[in-house]
Amino acid sequence: MRRKARRGGGRQVEVTIDALGGRGDGIAAYEGKPVFVPFALPGETVRVRLTGQRAGGYKAEVLEVLDAAPERVEAPCPHFGPCGGCTVQHLDAEAYRRWKHDQVVQALNRRGFDEPPVAETVEVGEGTRRRAALAAVREGKRVRLGFHGRESHRIENIEECRILTPPLVALLDPLRAAMAEILDERETAEVALLESESGIDLLLQTRQPLGLTARQALAGLAESEDLARIAWAPAGPEGAVAEAEPVAMRRPPLLTFGEVSVEPPPGAFVQPTAAGEAALVATVSGWLAGVEGSVADYFAGCGTFAFPLSRRGPVHAVEGAETAIAALWQAARKNDLAGRMTAETRDLANDPPTPEELDAFAAAVFDPPRVGAKELAEALADSKVPVVAAVSCNPHTFARDARTLVDGGYTLAEVWPIDQFPWSGHVELAARFRR
Template sequence: MSAEFRIERLGAQGDGVVLTERGPVYIPFTLAGERVTASRNGDRADLLAVVEPSPLRVEPACRHFGECGGCALQHMEEGAYREWKRGRVVEALRSRGIETEVAPLVPCPPKERRRVTLSARRTEAGMLLGYNRALSHTIVDIEECPIARPEIVAALEPLRSLAKTICSTDKAFRLTVTVTGSGLDVAAHGSGKFAEKTRKAASDFTLRAGFARLSVDGEIVIEPRKPVVLFGDVPVSPPPGAFLQAVAGAEQTMADLVSVHLSKVKRIADLFSGVGAFALRLAKGTEIHAVEADAASLSALDRGFRFGSGLKRVTTERRDLFVRPVTAKELNAFDGIVFDPPRAGAEAQSRQIAKSDVLLVAAISCNPATLARDLTILIEAGYTLQRVVPIDQFLWSPHVEAVALLTRKKRRR
């Protein structure tokens, strides 16, 4: 049943929020102050019409917006969007009692996303390839994507054909597509049992399409050219499915902030190092010890170091930092620390950093809530928060990166 609502504010996921006697109602694709009609279902409602639009409402950049769940805020004026996203970091810190100046959001231009994860599914009408609707398993078949690099958009039809070639399941599966210096790296997950006939067909198709690599569930099917990404000027070939920052420009901004903060130290611990986005850049000026749980990522980092030029010594250690964080005693061998954990944050590791004697720390996070929790641990131990910089690499989504830089005076013994 439809009803009329007045949007009071935007929620953390970018939905409009209405406060009612039965609790808040969340209405996607709306803006604060708007009067809308929507069909309510519990605490959510589907937008039917905007009766009184906000002056901040703009024309979306993509024909699929409002149907596809990949973007939440294409309808919001750019300046207001940037301030709202910066506000997510401000509010997360404030909720933990951290009052500090937060820099303006570093923006993300359209067409810069080098890594996307598409959903695919075989249907009677053909192969669907796109993104899920918001809060749904329904796949919206896409013909364009204004956040993605042009190389990905140009390959949507070949990728759809590849998905059809490798599919041997009636369930949805994923294609993670990454733009690299040697072509597209395509990693399929959950596409079904891979028969030898399918392997041959997929290999032939990959060669014809000019893709750099195809892997299925972590196994390389064919690799005509090693996928290569640059960390500064150090080339690295990441393993199939390895974590990589979504936007190269955002990664460089983060690395620049960390490099300046840690520029005068002699030895750095890079925790949750991945394939070396920070370690191999920082190694231009200082020794690095990189710690990561994924063995394949560490191997790629090590190869990048061994074949790179002009680098200080880089050592690696495979270690699950959630289970066995680097202890304060071990950390005392370093002058600086950088850590970039998954969305769950680094609570256990932060408690060890707090007990250490390390004076300079750079914390990177894609989750303002867990970043605020981890910073609270460090601040309570005597660290001073010098700077917080929010960075947009997930354009038109509620997700935001942040770099926090901390210092501490040398403790008396």
Template sequence: MADIMEVDITSLGAQGDGVGEYDGTPVFVPFSMPGDRVRAKVLETRRNGLYCDLVEILTPSRVRQEPACVHFGACGGCQLQFFGDDTYENWVRERALMALRQHGFDDVLVLEPAISPKSSRRRVALKALKTAAGVVLGFNERQSHRIINADMCPVTRVELTTLFTPLRDLLGPILSQRMAATVHMTLTASGIDMLIEAPKALDLADRERLSDFANEHDIAALHWQEQGFLDPVAIRREPVMNFAGARVLLPPASFVQATDEGELALTAAVVDACKGLGRVADLFCGIGTFTFPLAREHQVLAAEGAKRPLDALSAAANIADGFKQIIPRHRDLFRRPLTADELKIFDAVVFDPPRAGASAQVAEIAKSGVSRVVAVSCNPNTFSRDARTLVDGGYMLESVLPVDQFLWSPHLELVGVFTRRL
């Protein structure tokens, strides 16, 4: 078989690669789309086809558009920028359908996707490296640890991108030669929460630089983390997230939804699915993204295995007004899932696990008889696996909402609503 081939791209794969065929074998080509004719170089042969590099676009698709970012093609993110809006929306829906079909869901109602717009990402993790020429700061190259020195990012909030250059100037005198760092930034309701991870203990001059930076750029909180030790260098305001009117103090670099728009879409779907029901169990609740909106109308059990997020939720619940009872519970739901007997007192269960899904917990939910289950997932594949467990256990999957908070990428969140069959 030829190392370099010409291929007509006819469809898209699960990771957004263009898919064509050569001598009856599927060919996967990144940065291509249906309607393209491309020249591609074979890199790897796998059981399901040939994986290639794009050499040249011979004839572009008529719906191909100019990428929005100067770093497109090198940066490992946003690899689908050349999709037009309609093509991209169709792809997002198809991404959900592909995962569902793999687990036997061929006729599920997949709703119109909720796609976050450009310049909406409110949290980022930047890689930094001190070199002889200065600090390189940005995102990793595609399939590489090399860092793209980014001076813009079209999907990220401008409040964060304007700090890219000042951060290079800040880290230059602090980092040693060839020292790497990671900068976590989250835009909260009270300002930017920043945590810098690097293998260095701070001296007095470093602290002064960091403190001056926080004051100059109005950073709410700046922490330095070295070998697991968290150093609160400058706390000018407590970073706060607002969930349905509850003000939750954000632990440094804690997980929040990537965009305001995505959080709103997810929350609305969860709350709507539980409307009219009684007690709700919110499993893998984090700092309370769904707990507080649900608690406007429901008594909520909020279960979480990580202590810091649950402590933040508990503290906010103790002082928040206008909510029904919130019962925080510290529990490792992977090792000790809530049992079917424990779940029987609830009218609805909401669960939002990490990417690996929640197979042990879902097995208990499937046996519980709870009338309504709402599954939120950042991994369509494990979502579909867990959905199969629920359906095989007596539930009906009513609908799936795709929520895209990572514009121009294959990363996708899903909200599935399940009802117990009578």
């Protein structure tokens, strides 16, 4: 049988790694082109096989580390490598911290901020991830349940995990057993888990509607593992989650924002770690504590920032997901905050506020998805809002939006990286802008 030629030619070459890229890959140069080498560290000489093309250069896989960097350490997790969840467990703690910090600095450098005011990274530690999206597939009698591999559809069947909270790790085996009763051969599913304060909230998404056996398996799982709620939604685009239907409701899953208890809808966005959320909320609330007047909270989710900020005065929360705004508003009414809060469902990409609308606010908070807040930043740049607090999970789109704000007359006063995604290429941050 003839083997298909690999696009990198399958060539074996020896390269020296110059830098660690944003996704955690070592980056080397070969014939004037970049080579991206997962699991290789700066300073290392490695023998690699070129496996394909990427970003005008090559993808490669390590065959042998010929000269290891002093910062190389043994990865603590047995799933490191095949599991796409963590990409840099092989780097020592100090170099890792510097890498996360430099990602924020370099993204800002590329947008013309020569010496950006970036503070030391706040760390959340291991075993703190309370929200996770897992995948499952049935293969014969077995179910593989875990994270996808790097750039792959293959699911790494995880038995242990250093980033998830202990209750989520403890759920893996019982969940796997339940999925064996739910999935047909080769059928896949997505499972979103949230460890709420009143127990675990589970959202299952499958292509096929649930039959009686599947419903009974889920009810049994909720009972035996004392889960708060299980919901099901059809697999598909994110919007499908809006159609989630409860399968087992033992008690409402609850999260406290400020002093307000909120019941998030199935699959809702909430900050991935409680410690990261606390750091973000304390930072943003501290910046806005002395602000007099109304504050706008854009991309408000279920009220992570809006409720704590409502302690100091009026807040207007704006969010695209109707289910999130409904949860926020229900909690606001229940806590007699309807006089101090207003809420609006709005698509901030297609229908951003005008500068005149923004001028009604003494401060604005924005916390967009990874694509950033381009349209909102452009409107803010033309507004008179004196203080802006930005929260971001993507330093590149943040740096783009920061450039827009600064070109519009703001000063970037401080940036705080918060490592909510240990051992991955992702980094969260909070930043303060003033006019």
